[in-house]
Amino acid sequence: MSEKSETEDKSTWAIGGGLLLGLGIGFFFLQASVLAFVGCLIGGLGLGLILTAVISRF
Numbered sequence: 001m002s003e004k005s006e007t008e009d010k011s012t013w014a015i016g017g018g019l020l021l022g023l024g025i026g027f028f029f030l031q032a033s034v035l036a037f038v039g040c041l042i043g044g045l046g047l048g049l050i051l052t053a054v055i056s057r058f
Contacts, residue, residue: 011055018048 022044029036 009056011052014051014055015045015048018044018046018051020044021047 019041022040022042025044026037026040029040
């Protein structure tokens with residue numbers, strides 16, 4: 001990370017992207033269950049955090 005500056009590191013965008021993905025999927029389940037909507041949001045956030053860890057290694 002010392003070789004890259006903060007402006008070049010785009011791995012943090014994966015968190016927001018995963019959260020938006022979970023939000024989009026959650027809207028399909030919103031009429032069926034509110035808990036499914038919240039679960040999709042949490043799952044999208046978790047996916048984004050995992051992707052951030054993987055991207056930052058490379």
